Amino acid sequence: xxxxxxxxxxxxxxxxxxxxxxxxxxxxxxxxxxxxxxxxxxxxxxxxxxxxxxxxxxxxxxxxxxxxxxxxxxxxxxxxxxxxxxxxxxxxxxxxxxxxxxxxxxxxxxxxxxxxxxxxxxxxxxxxxxxxxxxxxxxxxxxxxxxxxxxxxxxxxxxxxxxxxxxxxxxxxxxxxxxxxxxxxxxxxxxxxxxxxxxxxxxxxxxxxxxxxxxxxxxxxxxxxxxxxxxxxxxxxxxxxxxxxxxxxxxxxxxxxxxxxxxxxxxxxxxxxxxxxxxxxxxxxxxxxxxxxxxxxxxxxxxxxx
Amino acid sequence: xxxxxxxxxxxxxxxxxxxxxxxxxxxxxxxxxxxxxxxxxxxxxxxxxxxxxxxxxxxxxxxxxxxxxxxxxxxxxxxxxxxxxxxxxxxxxxxxxxxxxxxxxxxxxxxxxxxxxxxxxxxxxxxxxxxxxxxxxxxxxxxxxxxxxxxxxxxxxxxxxxxxxxxxxxxxxxxxxxxxxxxxxxxxxxxxxxxxxxxxxxxxxxxxxxxxxxxxxxxxxxxxxxxxxxxxxxxxxxxxxxxxxxxxxxxxxxxxxxxxxxxxxxxxxxxxxxxxxxxxxxxxxxxxxxxxxxxxxxxxxxxxxxxxxxxxxxxxxxxxxxxxxxxxxxxxxxxxxxxxxxxxxxxxxxxxxxxxxxxxxxxxxxxxxxxxxxxxxxxxxxxxxxxxxxxxxxxxxxxxxxxxxxxxxxxxxxxxxxxxxxxxxxxxxxxxxxxxxxxxxxxxxxxxxxxxxxxxxxxxxxxxxxxxxxxxxxxxxxxxxxxxxxxxxxxxxxxxxxxxxxxxxxxxxxxxxxxxxxxxxxxxxxxxxxxxxxxxxxxxx
Numbered sequence: 001x002x003x004x005x006x007x008x009x010x011x012x013x014x015x016x017x018x019x020x021x022x023x024x025x026x027x028x029x030x031x032x033x034x035x036x037x038x039x040x041x042x043x044x045x046x047x048x049x050x051x052x053x054x055x056x057x058x059x060x061x062x063x064x065x066x067x068x069x070x071x072x073x074x075x076x077x078x079x080x081x082x083x084x085x086x087x088x089x090x091x092x093x094x095x096x097x098x099x100x101x102x103x104x105x106x107x108x109x110x111x112x113x114x115x116x117x118x119x120x121x122x123x124x125x126x127x128x129x130x131x132x133x134x135x136x137x138x139x140x141x142x143x144x145x146x147x148x149x150x151x152x153x154x155x156x157x158x159x160x161x162x163x164x165x166x167x168x169x170x171x172x173x174x175x176x177x178x179x180x181x182x183x184x185x186x187x188x189x190x191x192x193x194x195x196x197x198x199x200x201x202x203x204x205x206x207x208x209x210x211x212x213x214x215x216x217x218x219x220x221x222x223x224x225x226x227x228x229x230x231x232x233x234x235x236x237x238x239x240x241x242x243x244x245x246x247x248x249x250x251x252x253x254x255x256x257x258x259x260x261x262x263x264x265x266x267x268x269x270x271x272x273x274x275x276x277x278x279x280x281x282x283x284x285x286x287x288x289x290x291x292x293x294x295x296x297x298x299x300x301x302x303x304x305x306x
Numbered sequence: 307x308x309x310x311x312x313x314x315x316x317x318x319x320x321x322x323x324x325x326x327x328x329x330x331x332x333x334x335x336x337x338x339x340x341x342x343x344x345x346x347x348x349x350x351x352x353x354x355x356x357x358x359x360x361x362x363x364x365x366x367x368x369x370x371x372x373x374x375x376x377x378x379x380x381x382x383x384x385x386x387x388x389x390x391x392x393x394x395x396x397x398x399x400x401x402x403x404x405x406x407x408x409x410x411x412x413x414x415x416x417x418x419x420x421x422x423x424x425x426x427x428x429x430x431x432x433x434x435x436x437x438x439x440x441x442x443x444x445x446x447x448x449x450x451x452x453x454x455x456x457x458x459x460x461x462x463x464x465x466x467x468x469x470x471x472x473x474x475x476x477x478x479x480x481x482x483x484x485x486x487x488x489x490x491x492x493x494x495x496x497x498x499x500x501x502x503x504x505x506x507x508x509x510x511x512x513x514x515x516x517x518x519x520x521x522x523x524x525x526x527x528x529x530x531x532x533x534x535x536x537x538x539x540x541x542x543x544x545x546x547x548x549x550x551x552x553x554x555x556x557x558x559x560x561x562x563x564x565x566x567x568x569x570x571x572x573x574x575x576x577x578x579x580x581x582x583x584x585x586x587x588x589x590x591x592x593x594x595x596x597x598x599x600x601x602x603x604x605x606x607x608x609x610x611x612x613x614x615x616x617x618x619x620x621x622x623x624x625x626x627x628x629x630x631x632x633x634x635x636x637x638x639x640x641x642x643x644x645x646x647x648x649x650x651x652x653x654x655x656x657x658x659x660x661x662x663x664x665x666x667x668x669x670x671x672x673x674x675x676x677x678x679x680x681x682x683x684x685x686x687x688x689x690x691x692x693x694x695x696x697x698x699x700x701x702x703x704x705x706x707x708x709x710x711x712x713x714x715x716x717x718x719x720x721x722x723x724x725x726x727x728x729x730x731x732x733x734x735x736x737x738x739x740x741x742x743x744x745x746x747x748x749x750x751x752x753x754x755x756x757x758x759x760x761x762x763x764x765x766x767x768x769x770x771x772x773x774x775x776x777x778x779x780x781x782x783x784x785x786x787x788x789x790x791x792x793x794x795x796x797x798x799x800x801x802x803x804x805x806x807x808x809x810x811x812x813x814x815x816x817x818x819x820x821x822x823x824x825x826x827x828x829x830x831x832x833x834x835x836x837x838x839x840x841x842x843x844x845x846x847x
Contacts, residue, residue: 030727030731031727031728031730031731031734032730034459035729035730035733036728036729036730037349037460038459038460038463045434045463046459046460046462046463047459049459050459050460053458053459079350081349081350082349082350082351082518082521082537083458083516083517083518084350084518148568151569151572151576152572155572155573155576155578156572156575156576159576159577162573162576162578163569163572163573163576163578164564164569164572164573164578165562165564165573165578166539250565250566251566251569252569253342253562253563253564253565253566253569255536255538255539255563259538259563259565260538263538265727266727266728267348267728268728268730
């Protein structure tokens with residue numbers, strides 16, 4: 001188990017390093033932050049002063065080495081745009097993003113997995129058809145379209161909910177529902193497929209034949225075996241919690257990390273972009289690690305193989 | 307002696323108690339206004355020396371003021387603001403009388419010291435020195451060493467762009483100041499009213515913990531003061547009760563950032579926002595479908611142009627650039643894309659230039675036949691001309707670009723759009739630059755605010771190696787330093803002849819316009835500017 005964990009951690013660190021290096025090179029070689037921030041008509045002296053102030057006059061590898069050294073000490077640097085600490089700038093936005101992402105994920109998982117199980121248990125019957133129709137619709141309609149339709153109905157016409165912003169708890173309802181609908185649709189389809197595959201297995205028939213009640217067959221034998229693909233999908237969703245709402249945040253003017261990513265990339269605010277990427281990559285890597293560990297817990301054969 | 311029985315007294319007391327809140331409400335009732343904007347500030351700060359943007363101009367007018375103001379309900383002509391009068395001492399010196407009794411947001415009274423400080427090295431110029439006509443003049447080094455805060459490199463750069471030759475601002479007495487320039491300059495008064503020349507409280511700047519702290523909560527004399535600012539989210543302003551121009555009409559003025567245009571319109575229709583800015587004409591029908599709403603705004607002092615890199619091999623021959631100008635049907639763009647809500651300007655100039663305005667001037671005519679002839683004469687063989695383009699930085703930018711590329715294709719020009727992320731990529735000297743979009747504004751009522759700033763020796767196009775013409779350089783010098791009106795006007799006419807016809811540096815497309823959706827009941831008038839004015843004079847008048 002220790003070897004398994006160690007391999008996973010090393011792989012995670014390597015992934016984060018590659019992300020940081022790639023982002024650093026992409027941002028630094030495609031535009032000069034001094035020109036982006038000072039403007040194209042900035043006098044050469046001002047550009048030189050900016051380069052010196054932010055260490056941009058040093059060779060690229062020296063800049064990267066210095067950045068990594070600071071990063072290993074937990075320092076993400078300062079925003080070139082306004083001088084604010086990059087980490088505090090990003091974490092403030094992370095909190096706002098999680099206000100809609102966490103409830104949406106919870107709602108999506110509960111609704112999606114529940115609907116998938118119900119559909120599988122009623123396979124081929126009207127309830128299955130209805131659930132799948134909802135799931136396919138939820139999956140097929142892009143979130144931004146669904147969001148705008150909700151705005152037109154509930155904000156513009158009925159005037160029950162605010163159209164956007166984060167002024168009140170009511171403003172969270174539509175973004176959460178939009179995000180949760182997409183996730184629930186995906187999970188319902190995955191859960192149904194996985195459950196149907198498991199329910200066709202001989203050991204399910206054996207369980208029923210030896211007299212177990214159906215509920216126990218489903219809960220103890222079918223669900224854990226069907227959980228692996230569902231857990232994988234949920235792992236991806238958790239990994240994308242931070243960066244997964246860029247479009248929806250834009251649709252609902254939700255001032256989360258999505259807007260910060262867009263504005264920081266366009267203004268080449270390297271420290272802020274890097275900070276966001278490190279957090280996003282870490283979230284993704286950690287959630288994948290947890291999924292790997294869950295595989296082992298759900299299916300001992302994987303633990304022994306790993 | 308007044309006789310008041312106990313019952314009568316109690317009745318009156320009760321009535322007073324009931325009436326008091328209503329009375330105070332009636333006296334103090336002021337509406338709160340929420341305005342949805344596409345972007346609050348591009349620099350995440352509220353200081354005009356770093357936030358030199360159109361979006362910044364919109365909000366800044368509410369909390370900071372210049373010595374000379376602009377007539378927002380008229381033609382933006384100069385009006386007394388923090389200065390009540392001004393006069394020329396000589397060609398390079400202007401003296402101003404300050405309005406007395408003006409209070410800053412922190413309660414301090416405005417004095418000549420604050421004005422001098424607002425234009426000092428500590429606040430504006432850092433270690434830079436003013437440019438003379440021929441030589442560099444050393445600035446007052448003593449002030450540099452007394453700097454209280456480290457200025458970001460952007461600040462002196464912006465300051466010197468605005469005030470290239472300002473030597474000092476002297477406090478003559480408590481309510482008189484004198485601007486001293488290194489060179490003769492007829493535009494000193496204009497620069498005094500430009501964005502970046504706003505007056506701040508010296509004490510507030512010096513007491514702020516850092517430059518950023520001040521830049522996020524600048525203390526000025528505007529009708530509103532900053533209550534809170536969350537970059538990319540919202541700016542909340544509250545009334546400055548001691549405002550010298552009367553009681554501010556709003557209890558709260560809140561700008562919220564809503565990047566999506568459709569969402570800004572939805573928010574106004576839903577009653578969540580009182581105004582939605584930065585609309586395009588195709589959204590008008592959606593807004594006006596609601597009988598309670600209307601569109602405010604229109605043409606502003608800003609012109610959309612196409613800039614040429616004359617060093618691009620395909621564009622080196624001026625006839626190719628002339629052909630591009632004659633191939634564009636500007637009126638069609640205005641009629642179709644802008645739905646007739648703006649106009650084709652008479653060249654790159656503004657009405658507020660007053661006597662300097664060339665009323666008989668026109669942009670190059672739409673003449674495809676002439677374009678083809680020019681291309682043939684130039685020997686153009688279809689060499690690709692890159693068009694570096696941002697994604698709708700300007701209203702209708704991408705649509706306009708696509709239409710123009712098709713118009714150019716019709717006369718045989720091979721213009722290829724290259725989408726870019728930011729201005730650095732637009733101006734990147736690597737590769738071929740070809741053409742790109744730009745807008746020119748007039749920060750003060752003189753051609754100096756437009757042409758020399760772009761195509762003069764210190765101009766952007768020259769500095770970036772995009773354009774150079776010896777005659778243009780000479781004419782810009784005349785415009786900037788001559789004090790003879792006739793000579794200046796002749797120079798201006800010749801300047802635009804070269805820049806727009808003979809050796810084209812740019813081609814005008816259309817006058818820019820801004821549109822705001824608002825309730826018909828909101829008693830506010832849009833200015834012909836990016837700036838929004840919420841002073842008492844523009845509310846309920």
